[in-house]
Amino acid sequence: MKAVVLYWPKGGNTENAAKKIKEVLGDNADIYDIKSFNVDDLDKYDLIITGASTIGAENWEDASNDNEWSRFGNEVRNKDLSGKYVAFFGLGDQVLYPNHFVDVLGVFNDEFSKTNAKIIGRWPTEGYRFTDSDGEENGMFYGLAIDEDNEDHLTEERVKKWVEQLMSEMK
Numbered sequence: 001m002k003a004v005v006l007y008w009p010k011g012g013n014t015e016n017a018a019k020k021i022k023e024v025l026g027d028n029a030d031i032y033d034i035k036s037f038n039v040d041d042l043d044k045y046d047l048i049i050t051g052a053s054t055i056g057a058e059n060w061e062d063a064s065n066d067n068e069w070s071r072f073g074n075e076v077r078n079k080d081l082s083g084k085y086v087a088f089f090g091l092g093d094q095v096l097y098p099n100h101f102v103d104v105l106g107v108f109n110d111e112f113s114k115t116n117a118k119i120i121g122r123w124p125t126e127g128y129r130f131t132d133s134d135g136e137e138n139g140m141f142y143g144l145a146i147d148e149d150n151e152d153h154l155t156e157e158r159v160k161k162w163v164e165q166l167m168s169e170m171k
């Protein structure tokens with residue numbers, strides 16, 4: 001099993017979380033910021049993990065906000081990822097943005113739903129406090145929600161548990 005962790009933006013909480021996930025995955029995983037990654041190389045991997053922070057509601061579409069994800073999305077949208085697993089993690093702040101907490105997980109879910117990849121890694125909303133999120137459905141986030149602003153002490157444990165969950169979902 002070969003995995004890749006793809007993240008953007010660089011230099012903040014998303015990058016730190018990406019590194020933690022890569023560390024738990026171990027030697028079978030590569031890690032790239034998406035600007036340094038060629039989408040054609042997705043072919044090499046069985047598990048593709050993408051991560052981003054939610055900065056505003058229209059994260060993916062907003063090409064003007066120096067968002068590498070919009071470029072990446074355009075390239076991935078037309079790819080056939082049948083036979084591959086995909087999982088998402090999203091950074092957010094449930095105290096300051098309770099109505100849009102980790103919305104980016106919903107964007108990832110929408111985009112990758114079109115690729116025939118098998119989406120894994122849904123994560124319970126239980127224990128988080130927020131009002132609304134495009135990133136959840138029926139009490140489950142579409143991926144791992146990480147809140148470094150208010151719950152950084154929980155991140156390590158969440159990451160460990162989530163990666164274990166991914167491994168068992170791939171069996």
Ligand SMILES: Cc1cc2nc3c(=O)[nH]c(=O)nc-3n(C[C@H](O)[C@H](O)[C@H](O)COP(=O)(O)O)c2cc1C
Nearest residue numbers: 012013014053054055056091092093097100101102
């Ligand atoms: C301008 C701005 C807008 C944000 N909007 C949201 C939001 O809509 N929902 C959310 O959950 N977090 C929001 N956040 C919080 C960030 O997602 C959070 O702080 C994250 O950890 C930042 O990760 P980064 O350092 O990789 O960018 C926002 C932060 C900023 C600065």
